[in-house]
Amino acid sequence: MSWLHQFPTRRNARPLGGTVLLVATALLATGTATAVPAAEPAADVRATTLGAQAAQSGRYFGTAVAAGKLGDTAYANILNREFNMVTPENELKWDTTERSRGSFDFAPADRIASHAASHGQRLRGHTLVWHSQLPGWVSSITDANTLRSVMNNHITTVMNHYKGKIHSWDVVNEAFADGGSGTHRASVFQNVLGDGFIEQAFRTARTADPAAKLCYNDYNIENWSAAKTQGVYRMVRDFKARGVPIDCVGFQAHFGTGGPPSNFQTTLSSFAALGVDVQITELDIAQAPSAAYTNTVRACMNVSRCTGITVWGIRDSDSWRSGENPLLFDGNGNKKAAFQATLTALGGSSATVAARTAGTRSAASAAALPGSFSWSSSGSLIAPKPDSAHPGIAGIKDPSVVHYNGRYHVFASTASASGYNLVYLNFTDWSQAGSATHHYLDRSAIGTGYRAAPQVFYYAPQRLWYLVYQTGNASFSTNPDISDPNGWSAPRHFYSAMPDIIRQNIGNGYWVDMWVICDSSNCYLFSSDDNGHLYRSQTTVGQFPGGFTNTVIAAQDSNRYALFEAANVYKVQDSNQYLLLVEAIGSDGKRWFRSWTANSPGGSWTALAASESNPFARANNVTFPAGAWTRDISHGEMIRAGYDQTLTIPGCRLQYLYQGLDPGATGDYNTLPWRLGLLTQTNSPC
Ligand code: 9MR
Numbered sequence: 001m002s003w004l005h006q007f008p009t010r011r012n013a014r015p016l017g018g019t020v021l022l023v024a025t026a027l028l029a030t031g032t033a034t035a036v037p038a039a040e041p042a043a044d045v046r047a048t049t050l051g052a053q054a055a056q057s058g059r060y061f062g063t064a065v066a067a068g069k070l071g072d073t074a075y076a077n078i079l080n081r082e083f084n085m086v087t088p089e090n091e092l093k094w095d096t097t098e099r100s101r102g103s104f105d106f107a108p109a110d111r112i113a114s115h116a117a118s119h120g121q122r123l124r125g126h127t128l129v130w131h132s133q134l135p136g137w138v139s140s141i142t143d144a145n146t147l148r149s150v151m152n153n154h155i156t157t158v159m160n161h162y163k164g165k166i167h168s169w170d171v172v173n174e175a176f177a178d179g180g181s182g183t184h185r186a187s188v189f190q191n192v193l194g195d196g197f198i199e200q201a202f203r204t205a206r207t208a209d210p211a212a213k214l215c216y217n218d219y220n221i222e223n224w225s226a227a228k229t230q231g232v233y234r235m236v237r238d239f240k241a242r243g244v245p246i247d248c249v250g251f252q253a254h255f256g257t258g259g260p261p262s263n264f265q266t267t268l269s270s271f272a273a274l275g276v277d278v279q280i281t282e283l284d285i286a287q288a289p290s291a292a293y294t295n296t297v298r299a300c301m302n303v304s305r306c307t308g309i310t311v312w313g314i315r316d317s318d319s320w321r322s323g324e325n326p327l328l329f330d331g332n333g334n335k336k337a338a339f340q341a342t343l344t345a346l347g348g349s350s351a352t353v354a355a356r357t358a359g360t361r362s363a364a365s366a367a368a369l370p371g372s373f374s375w376s377s378s379g380s381l382i383a384p385k386p387d388s389a390h391p392g393i394a395g396i397k398d399p400s401v402v403h404y405n406g407r408y409h410v411f412a413s414t415a416s417a418s419g420y421n422l423v424y425l426n427f428t429d430w431s432q433a434g435s436a437t438h439h440y441l442d443r444s445a446i447g448t449g450y451r452a453a454p455q456v457f458y459y460a461p462q463r464l465w466y467l468v469y470q471t472g473n474a475s476f477s478t479n480p481d482i483s484d485p486n487g488w489s490a491p492r493h494f495y496s497a498m499p500d501i502i503r504q505n506i507g508n509g510y511w512v513d514m515w516v517i518c519d520s521s522n523c524y525l526f527s528s529d530d531n532g533h534l535y536r537s538q539t540t541v542g543q544f545p546g547g548f549t550n551t552v553i554a555a556q557d558s559n560r561y562a563l564f565e566a567a568n569v570y571k572v573q574d575s576n577q578y579l580l581l582v583e584a585i586g587s588d589g590k591r592w593f594r595s596w597t598a599n600s601p602g603g604s605w606t607a608l609a610a611s612e613s614n615p616f617a618r619a620n621n622v623t624f625p626a627g628a629w630t631r632d633i634s635h636g637e638m639i640r641a642g643y644d645q646t647l648t649i650p651g652c653r654l655q656y657l658y659q660g661l662d663p664g665a666t667g668d669y670n671t672l673p674w675r676l677g678l679l680t681q682t683n684s685p686c
Contacts, residue, residue, distance in 0.1 A: 046347060050328075050339075051084035053346040054308065056520040056541060057301065058460025058644055060122065061346070062310035064089040064282065067108040069318065070115055074333045078314050079119075085167075086116045087124040087281070087310055089320075093133040097158055101137055101150065106161050113165055124281070124310065125162060127170035127217065128155050129201045131187035139188045147192045152204045159208035168213035170250055170281070171205045172198050176218055182231030198235065199244050206245035217250035217281055223261040224270065233271060240274050240406055247405070250281035254312070254321075259285055259292025265299035272305035275406045282312040284319060284326035290341035293328075297345035302574065304642035307460070347520070369572060369579060369597065369651065372614050372621075374683045379626035380660065380675035381430060384414065385438040392416045395674035396423065397659045398453040398513075398566070398635045400467075402482070402643035408433070409482050410657070411454040411467060414440070415670050420452040422469065424485045430678060439485035446477050446488050453513050453566075453635070456482070460644045461541060466516070473498070474514040474527060476545060492545070494525055499537065499551035507531045509560065513635070517569045517578075517601050518544065518645040524601040526567050532560035534567050534582060538602060544645075555596070555605050561585040562594070566635035569601055570649040573641045579649070580605050581616055583635055591634035592618035617656060617679060630660025630677065639678075652686040655679060 047053040054061035062085025069075045079086075090096060091109035098104050116123050129151060131139075141147045159169065175198055177185040184190045189197040198216070205214050216236065221229040232249070239246045249271050253260065261267075268278045280300055285292045300306035313319040317331035328339040384393040395415040402409050407426045410433070414423050425436040442448045446467075455468040465479045467488060474494040479487040494514070502511060509531030516525050523544040525537045536554035539547035557563035566583035580596040595616035596605035609616045619631045636658030641650045656679040665672050 048343075050082045050343060050346065053343055055084065055461055057346070058646075059300070059306070059346075060085040060308035062086055062121075062124065062308060063314050064310065064312045065112050065115075065314075066318065067091050067111045070111060075314060075318070076115075078329060078333055079115075083314075084121050085124060085308055085310060086112060086121045087126045088112045089126075089313070090133070092125055092158070093127060093130065094138065094154065095133045095135050098154055099135055102153075104157055104161070106158075109162075113162065117165070122167040123162075123165060125159075125166040125169040125212070126281075127173035128158060128205065129171060129175075129189060129197070130173040131185065131189065132174070134188070141188060142192060144192050147188065148200065151189065151193075151197070151201065155201060155204045156208045159205060159212065163209050164211070166209075166212055168215050168248055168279070169205060169209075170217035171214045172201050173217045174219065175216075176221070176228050176231050178220060178228060180227045182227040182234070199239070202239070202245050213247040213277070214245055215248035215250045215279070215281075216246060217252065219252035219254055219282070222251050222253060222255075222264045222267055224263040224267040225261075229267060233274075236271060236274050236276060240276070243406075246276060248277040248279060248307075250279050252282035252312075253280045253284075253296060254282060255285040255292060255296070257286045257289055257292065259289065260296045260299060264296070265302050268299055268303040268306050272303055275403075277305050277307045278303065279307055280309040283309060284312045284321060284324075285338075286321070286324040286326050288316075288326055288328065288336055288338040290337045293338040294341045294345045297342055301345065304573070304644065304646065304648050369577060369608065370683060370685055372609050372683070373595075373616055373654075373681060375617055375622045375656070375679040376682050377622050377624050377626075377630075377660075378430065378678040378680075379624075380629050380677055381433045382410070382412075382425070382436075382676035383434070383673075387438075387440075390414065390416075390421075390440050390442075392418065394671040395659075396676060397674045399657045399659065399676050400454045400456045400637050401657050402456055402458070402640060404458070404482060404643045407483070409456065410436075410676075411441075411456050412676065413452040413454065415672075415674065417668070417671050420450055420670075421448065422446060422451050422454050422467075426483060433676075441485060441488060444477075444486050444488040445490040447490065451475070451491070455515055455637070457516065457647060458482070458644045459518075459544065461544075466545070466645075468494075468514050468516050470512055470514055472511070474511075474525060494545060494548050495537075499535070501551050501553065502527070502529060502533075502535055505529060505531065505533050505553065509533075513565050513567060515567055515569060516544075516645065517571070517647045519571070519601060522602065523548075523645065524569070526554065526569055528563075528565040528567055528582070530560065530565050532557045532563050534563060534580075536602065555580070555582070566593075568637060570638055570640070570647045571601075572597075572651050573648050574651060578603070579608070581638075586612055586618065588631075590619060591632040592616075593633060617658070622679060623682070629662065629675070631663045632659070632661045633679070634659045634661070634674070636676070652681075653684045654681040 050061040063083045064087045066089050088109050221232050271278050315329045316325040316327050384396045386393040393414045393416045396412050398413040400411045409426045422441040424439045427436040451469050453470050459466050465482045468476045475491040477488040481487050506529040509529040513528045525548050527535050534555040537548040537551040562584050568581040570579045576599050578598045581593050586592050593616040594610040595608040597608050598605045617633045638649045639655040641648045659674045660677050
């Protein structure tokens with residue numbers, strides 16, 4: 001039947017061997033998917049401690065700790081109960097670690113480090129290069145070569161001692177001047193070494209411990225309009241542009257009673273958009289008003305790259321500004337009102353809703369997705385690069401992409417007559433996508449054989465990258481370093497066997513395209529069957545990757561081609577919207593995408609742009625300024641706003657990396673010349 005070669009009905013990524021003939025009676029694709037009423041999403045599970053609540057969104061909650069207080073039982077009890085990140089308050093400063101030249105003392109900081117390690121707390125290193133608490137022998141150096149070697153030796157020796165024990169280092173602290181200049185402050189480092197000392201410090205730090213996160217930390221940079229903030233911003237932008245290693249910016253957040261400036265969130269998100277994580281590193285607020293703490297925490301919760309909050313001490317009596325009672329516990333260790341406000345705000349979603357209701361944010365409505373879409377497509381950007389060990393790769397398909405550490409990291413299926421496997425490439429800019437090296441992941445423990453349709457994300461609670469893919473089961477590998485193609489673990493399965501409900505409904509379809517998304521409480525695993533069903537299983541954030549159960553049909557269509565495969569689910573940033581995309585095969589035999597929204601990944605889906613005449617993405621709503629190289633808009637992934645398990649996408653100027661195909665191509669489905677291209681939304685309302 002002629003339909004058979006018009007409809008590329010062979011699934012794009014399935015084990016070879018089976019002959020697949022799909023009945024060609026289906027004419028279609030205008031059918032509507034029925035959203036199956038789903039169980040109500042579980043109410044958020046609220047934690048009772050700061051660290052546990054922050055962990056639910058993949059963040060940490062920390063405190064400054066003084067080694068001399070670890071023996072105080074009341075102090076240690078609160079520390080161990082509430083906090084999962086620790087910053088030595090003074091013990092890693094130069095006047096402690098290298099009081100005289102070349103003679104290092106790590107004993108006080110080691111006491112904190114061992115306490116933290118035995119209580120599962122991570123450590124921030126504060127600080128390597130700072131004009132204050134600097135011994136006189138350093139500040140009196142006048143020779144640049146001497147000071148440079150003293151500074152480099154200090155950084156290297158201290159970082160070496162704590163290698164593997166410190167998550168993030170404040171490499172340079174408080175280097176910018178107060179007031180309106182926006183330039184560096186005077187200090188021995190600035191005066192003797194000049195502007196380049198900060199860059200020098202970061203480069204030395206990266207070499208000393210390549211695994212540690214490297215932060216710049218400062219105070220009075222919370223207000224986006226302040227000259228000091230803009231000065232630091234320009235420095236970070238310049239570092240990122242020139243490849244100077246920097247991973248994070250710490251905002252000390254020593255506030256007066258009014259709390260943060262109203263544009264604090266803008267500051268956090270603006271820095272984050274440069275490609276660095278941001279953290280609140282020394283929070284305290286005069287008199288600790290609840291509203292001021294709430295506003296501070298919300299600003300962080302609303303920015304996906306705001307990865308944690310540290311308060312500068314436990315009890316008011318522990319504070320460097322104890323006269324102002326600025327902390328979350330009183331001198332007797334009792335929780336203050338600000339404690340409860342902080343805990344509530346860390347709950348995230350309800351805080352976001354409350355903030356919106358109070359009219360303090362307008363982004364939510366601006367970010368809601370429109371009901372129709374139009375796009376402009378790039379030309380073909382990424383094509384297969386067979387090598388001698390991987391000859392005959394015909395198509396590159398099913399891309400997954402995150403932007404992390406200043407680079408796009410793309411994972412995709414490789415298709416050839418001999419089967420499917422996975423490939424990885426990274427690049428800084430789409431113009432370089434075509435020249436990036438292709439790393440074949442069969443060289444890693446992922447191994448050879450049928451592996452296809454990858455999805456990559458960072459599982460923040462475990463600080464691990466996950467690659468989810470299909471092997472006939474739903475499989476995954478993990479890697480501490482996304483940029484290391486050899487670092488992936490051997491495949492493990494999410495399920496012991498195909499869930500019953502899938503077995504009962506799959507017919508002659510294929511179990512494909514596994515997709516994970518988590519909210520603050522649960523993780524959801526979606527999959528398709530090429531037979532008109534979208535399935536969803538659920539586990540808790542704590543149990544992930546184990547515990548996926550309760551598999552249900554999340555959406556279905558009596559026309560299998562109208563709800564075929566390649567489902568994506570995303571959280572829309574600054575809104576309560578989740579977006580579902582599912583690939584369909586159209587009445588013209590070409591691939592296209594339909595879309596739905598819901599208020600939870602486990603909710604029921606309402607059509608957004610879901611018909612051939614109002615598609616999410618189809619050849620009829622895409623322009624091709626570089627030439628119409630494809631009429632299929634097929635399996636791909638949105639460019640996300642972050643890279644973690646929440647799969648957050650921006651509400652504006654969407655971009656979608658997809659697979660397309662020369663319309664004239666013929667032949668066996670597995671050897672079709674699929675290429676990757678990028679759609680950019682042209683009708684964004686914001
Ligand atoms: O809390 C610290 C206090 O015990 C020290 O005496 C003081 C010395 O300058 O440093 C305090 O911590 C500072 C931090 O290291 C950098 N940002 C400002 C903090 C408050 O002064």
